[in-house]
Amino acid sequence: MNAKPQQVLEVKTPRPTFAFEQSLEATQDAVREALAYFIDQLSTLVLPQDDLETVELVLAETLNNIVEHAFADQTEPGFIRIRCVCQRGVLYLRITDFGKAMPGLMAPAGSTPAMPIGSDELPEGGFGWGLIRTLTDDVSYVRSGPMNALTLQIALNKG
Protein backbone atom coordinates (compact mmCIF):
# COMPACT_ATOMS: atom_id res chain seq x y z
CA MET A 1 0.00 0.00 0.00
CA ASN A 2 1.32 3.29 -0.97
CA ALA A 3 1.48 5.82 1.68
CA LYS A 4 -0.71 8.72 0.93
CA PRO A 5 1.45 11.57 -0.19
CA GLN A 6 1.68 13.91 2.62
CA GLN A 7 -0.26 17.00 1.99
CA VAL A 8 1.89 20.01 2.16
CA LEU A 9 0.14 22.73 3.96
CA GLU A 10 1.25 26.09 2.93
CA VAL A 11 1.05 28.20 5.97
CA LYS A 12 0.99 31.82 5.07
CA THR A 13 2.85 33.79 7.63
CA PRO A 14 0.77 36.81 8.46
CA ARG A 15 2.39 40.09 7.61
CA PRO A 16 4.03 41.23 10.79
CA THR A 17 2.09 43.94 12.50
CA PHE A 18 4.00 46.79 13.95
CA ALA A 19 2.61 47.86 17.29
CA PHE A 20 3.69 49.49 20.50
CA GLU A 21 2.27 51.35 23.44
CA GLN A 22 3.53 54.17 25.52
CA SER A 23 2.14 56.36 28.23
CA LEU A 24 3.04 59.78 29.45
CA GLU A 25 2.15 62.32 32.07
CA ALA A 26 -0.23 64.94 30.76
CA THR A 27 2.23 67.86 30.80
CA GLN A 28 3.76 69.86 27.96
CA ASP A 29 7.29 68.82 28.88
CA ALA A 30 6.29 65.16 28.93
CA VAL A 31 4.66 65.61 25.50
CA ARG A 32 7.96 66.77 24.06
CA GLU A 33 9.80 63.75 25.46
CA ALA A 34 7.04 61.38 24.40
CA LEU A 35 7.21 62.64 20.81
CA ALA A 36 10.94 62.01 20.66
CA TYR A 37 10.42 58.47 21.95
CA PHE A 38 7.53 57.88 19.58
CA ILE A 39 9.43 59.03 16.48
CA ASP A 40 12.36 56.88 17.56
CA GLN A 41 10.06 53.83 17.77
CA LEU A 42 8.89 54.47 14.22
CA SER A 43 12.43 54.28 12.88
CA THR A 44 12.10 50.53 12.24
CA LEU A 45 9.34 51.29 9.72
CA VAL A 46 11.77 53.36 7.64
CA LEU A 47 9.15 55.94 6.73
CA PRO A 48 9.71 58.86 4.39
CA GLN A 49 10.53 62.15 6.13
CA ASP A 50 7.16 63.59 5.09
CA ASP A 51 5.27 60.86 6.91
CA LEU A 52 7.38 61.25 10.04
CA GLU A 53 6.68 64.98 10.06
CA THR A 54 2.95 64.39 9.59
CA VAL A 55 2.76 61.83 12.38
CA GLU A 56 4.80 63.96 14.78
CA LEU A 57 2.67 67.05 14.15
CA VAL A 58 -0.63 65.17 14.45
CA LEU A 59 0.45 63.51 17.66
CA ALA A 60 1.83 66.78 19.07
CA GLU A 61 -1.43 68.62 18.41
CA THR A 62 -3.51 65.79 19.84
CA LEU A 63 -1.44 65.44 23.01
CA ASN A 64 -1.24 69.20 23.56
CA ASN A 65 -5.02 69.45 23.27
CA ILE A 66 -5.42 66.75 25.89
CA VAL A 67 -2.96 68.49 28.23
CA GLU A 68 -4.59 71.88 27.72
CA HIS A 69 -8.25 70.88 27.68
CA ALA A 70 -8.95 67.41 29.08
CA PHE A 71 -6.65 68.08 32.03
CA ALA A 72 -7.22 71.81 32.40
CA ASP A 73 -7.68 72.95 36.01
CA GLN A 74 -6.33 69.71 37.45
CA THR A 75 -3.99 69.99 40.36
CA GLU A 76 -2.12 66.82 39.50
CA PRO A 77 -1.32 65.81 35.96
CA GLY A 78 -3.14 62.78 34.64
CA PHE A 79 -1.86 60.17 32.23
CA ILE A 80 -2.23 59.72 28.52
CA ARG A 81 -1.85 56.36 26.84
CA ILE A 82 -0.95 55.89 23.21
CA ARG A 83 -1.31 52.69 21.23
CA CYS A 84 0.24 52.72 17.80
CA VAL A 85 -0.43 50.05 15.20
CA CYS A 86 0.80 50.04 11.64
CA GLN A 87 -0.95 47.70 9.25
CA ARG A 88 -1.12 47.62 5.46
CA GLY A 89 0.29 51.08 5.10
CA VAL A 90 -1.97 52.75 7.62
CA LEU A 91 -0.84 54.07 10.97
CA TYR A 92 -3.53 53.81 13.65
CA LEU A 93 -3.20 55.83 16.80
CA ARG A 94 -5.47 55.18 19.73
CA ILE A 95 -5.05 57.79 22.41
CA THR A 96 -6.84 57.46 25.71
CA ASP A 97 -7.04 59.52 28.87
CA PHE A 98 -9.26 59.97 31.91
CA GLY A 99 -9.61 63.72 31.63
CA LYS A 100 -12.65 65.82 30.87
CA ALA A 101 -14.81 64.87 27.88
CA MET A 102 -14.63 66.81 24.64
CA PRO A 103 -17.30 69.53 24.45
CA GLY A 104 -20.50 68.10 23.00
CA LEU A 105 -18.86 64.65 23.11
CA MET A 106 -17.47 65.33 19.67
CA ALA A 107 -14.03 65.90 18.24
CA PRO A 108 -13.86 69.50 16.96
CA ALA A 109 -14.40 70.02 13.23
CA GLY A 110 -11.24 72.10 13.11
CA SER A 111 -12.13 74.57 10.43
CA THR A 112 -9.23 76.87 9.62
CA PRO A 113 -9.77 80.15 11.47
CA ALA A 114 -11.08 82.88 9.21
CA MET A 115 -8.36 85.26 8.08
CA PRO A 116 -9.25 88.80 9.02
CA ILE A 117 -7.68 91.73 7.22
CA GLY A 118 -6.28 93.58 10.23
CA SER A 119 -3.32 91.95 11.95
CA ASP A 120 -4.64 92.81 15.41
CA GLU A 121 -7.53 90.43 14.80
CA LEU A 122 -5.38 87.51 13.71
CA PRO A 123 -6.05 84.33 15.67
CA GLU A 124 -3.27 83.14 17.96
CA GLY A 125 -4.81 79.73 18.46
CA GLY A 126 -7.39 77.34 17.12
CA PHE A 127 -5.08 75.85 14.51
CA GLY A 128 -4.61 72.52 16.25
CA TRP A 129 -7.72 70.65 15.15
CA GLY A 130 -7.49 72.09 11.67
CA LEU A 131 -4.04 70.54 11.35
CA ILE A 132 -5.20 67.21 12.79
CA ARG A 133 -8.17 67.03 10.39
CA THR A 134 -6.05 68.02 7.38
CA LEU A 135 -3.26 65.55 8.09
CA THR A 136 -5.31 62.49 9.07
CA ASP A 137 -7.52 60.22 6.98
CA ASP A 138 -9.96 59.39 9.74
CA VAL A 139 -10.74 60.63 13.24
CA SER A 140 -13.10 59.01 15.69
CA TYR A 141 -13.81 59.97 19.27
CA VAL A 142 -15.67 57.99 21.89
CA ARG A 143 -16.36 58.92 25.49
CA SER A 144 -16.60 55.67 27.35
CA GLY A 145 -17.49 56.16 30.98
CA PRO A 146 -14.68 58.28 32.42
CA MET A 147 -12.39 57.68 29.45
CA ASN A 148 -11.72 59.62 26.27
CA ALA A 149 -10.66 57.42 23.35
CA LEU A 150 -9.53 59.07 20.17
CA THR A 151 -8.57 57.01 17.14
CA LEU A 152 -6.65 58.58 14.30
CA GLN A 153 -5.70 57.01 10.99
CA ILE A 154 -2.89 58.21 8.80
CA ALA A 155 -2.25 56.57 5.43
CA LEU A 156 1.49 56.31 4.90
CA ASN A 157 3.62 56.60 1.79
CA LYS A 158 1.17 58.71 -0.09
CA GLY A 159 4.12 60.38 -1.68
Add this chain to the structure above:
Amino acid sequence: MKLSAKTEEPLQIVTVLENRIDAAVALDFKEAMRQLTENAPERVILDLSAVTFIDSSGLGAIVATMKFLAPARTLLLAGLTGPVDRVFRLTRMDSVFTLYPSLAAALKDQVGK
Protein backbone atom coordinates in the same frame (compact mmCIF):
# COMPACT_ATOMS: atom_id res chain seq x y z
CA MET B 1 14.30 79.83 25.06
CA LYS B 2 17.57 80.74 23.39
CA LEU B 3 17.40 83.61 20.98
CA SER B 4 20.05 86.01 19.77
CA ALA B 5 19.44 89.51 18.47
CA LYS B 6 21.37 92.18 16.67
CA THR B 7 20.23 95.52 15.39
CA GLU B 8 21.43 97.31 12.29
CA GLU B 9 19.02 100.18 11.76
CA PRO B 10 16.41 99.97 10.40
CA LEU B 11 16.54 96.19 10.85
CA GLN B 12 16.70 93.90 13.81
CA ILE B 13 17.63 90.26 13.27
CA VAL B 14 16.44 87.77 15.87
CA THR B 15 17.79 84.24 15.49
CA VAL B 16 16.14 81.27 17.15
CA LEU B 17 18.90 79.05 18.53
CA GLU B 18 16.71 76.06 19.40
CA ASN B 19 15.23 73.51 17.04
CA ARG B 20 11.69 73.38 18.40
CA ILE B 21 9.05 76.03 19.00
CA ASP B 22 6.38 73.88 20.60
CA ALA B 23 3.78 74.08 23.35
CA ALA B 24 6.46 73.52 26.01
CA VAL B 25 8.29 76.74 25.08
CA ALA B 26 5.64 78.85 23.33
CA LEU B 27 5.05 81.16 26.30
CA ASP B 28 8.78 81.55 26.92
CA PHE B 29 9.33 82.32 23.26
CA LYS B 30 6.57 84.94 23.24
CA GLU B 31 7.95 86.62 26.35
CA ALA B 32 11.56 86.52 25.11
CA MET B 33 10.49 88.02 21.78
CA ARG B 34 8.56 90.75 23.54
CA GLN B 35 11.60 91.72 25.60
CA LEU B 36 14.08 91.53 22.73
CA THR B 37 11.95 93.58 20.36
CA GLU B 38 10.75 96.17 22.84
CA ASN B 39 12.91 98.89 21.27
CA ALA B 40 13.15 97.28 17.88
CA PRO B 41 13.42 99.34 14.70
CA GLU B 42 10.67 99.25 12.11
CA ARG B 43 11.50 95.84 10.67
CA VAL B 44 12.30 92.68 12.60
CA ILE B 45 13.57 89.59 10.77
CA LEU B 46 13.04 86.34 12.65
CA ASP B 47 15.57 83.77 11.46
CA LEU B 48 13.99 80.33 11.85
CA SER B 49 16.64 78.32 10.00
CA ALA B 50 17.52 76.26 13.09
CA VAL B 51 13.91 75.33 13.77
CA THR B 52 12.85 71.90 12.51
CA PHE B 53 9.57 71.57 14.41
CA ILE B 54 6.77 73.99 15.16
CA ASP B 55 3.28 73.19 16.41
CA SER B 56 0.15 75.32 16.59
CA SER B 57 1.20 76.80 19.95
CA GLY B 58 4.53 77.89 18.45
CA LEU B 59 2.74 79.32 15.47
CA GLY B 60 0.40 81.20 17.82
CA ALA B 61 3.41 82.66 19.62
CA ILE B 62 4.82 83.99 16.33
CA VAL B 63 1.44 85.51 15.48
CA ALA B 64 1.35 87.09 18.94
CA THR B 65 4.80 88.60 18.31
CA MET B 66 3.63 90.05 15.02
CA LYS B 67 0.63 91.59 16.73
CA PHE B 68 2.79 93.01 19.52
CA LEU B 69 5.05 94.70 16.96
CA ALA B 70 2.21 96.04 14.81
CA PRO B 71 1.29 98.53 13.57
CA ALA B 72 4.54 100.50 13.77
CA ARG B 73 6.85 97.57 13.13
CA THR B 74 6.78 94.59 10.80
CA LEU B 75 7.82 91.01 11.50
CA LEU B 76 9.47 89.20 8.59
CA LEU B 77 10.25 85.48 8.69
CA ALA B 78 13.35 83.94 7.17
CA GLY B 79 14.87 80.49 6.74
CA LEU B 80 11.78 78.31 7.13
CA THR B 81 12.77 74.66 7.01
CA GLY B 82 10.46 72.12 5.31
CA PRO B 83 8.34 71.16 8.31
CA VAL B 84 7.97 74.77 9.50
CA ASP B 85 7.03 76.01 6.04
CA ARG B 86 4.43 73.26 5.86
CA VAL B 87 2.68 74.37 9.06
CA PHE B 88 2.52 77.94 7.74
CA ARG B 89 1.01 76.74 4.46
CA LEU B 90 -1.50 74.34 6.08
CA THR B 91 -2.80 77.09 8.37
CA ARG B 92 -2.70 79.68 5.56
CA MET B 93 -0.39 81.80 7.66
CA ASP B 94 1.92 81.94 4.66
CA SER B 95 -0.45 84.56 3.28
CA VAL B 96 -0.19 86.69 6.41
CA PHE B 97 3.59 86.84 6.82
CA THR B 98 6.35 87.80 4.45
CA LEU B 99 8.49 84.67 4.18
CA TYR B 100 12.05 84.43 2.88
CA PRO B 101 13.83 81.15 2.15
CA SER B 102 16.94 82.33 4.00
CA LEU B 103 18.28 85.18 6.10
CA ALA B 104 20.54 86.13 3.18
CA ALA B 105 17.50 86.44 0.91
CA ALA B 106 15.69 88.54 3.50
CA LEU B 107 18.65 90.87 3.90
CA LYS B 108 19.15 91.18 0.17
CA ASP B 109 15.54 92.25 -0.20
CA GLN B 110 15.32 94.45 2.88
CA VAL B 111 18.65 96.26 3.06
CA GLY B 112 18.50 99.62 1.39
CA LYS B 113 14.72 99.77 1.52
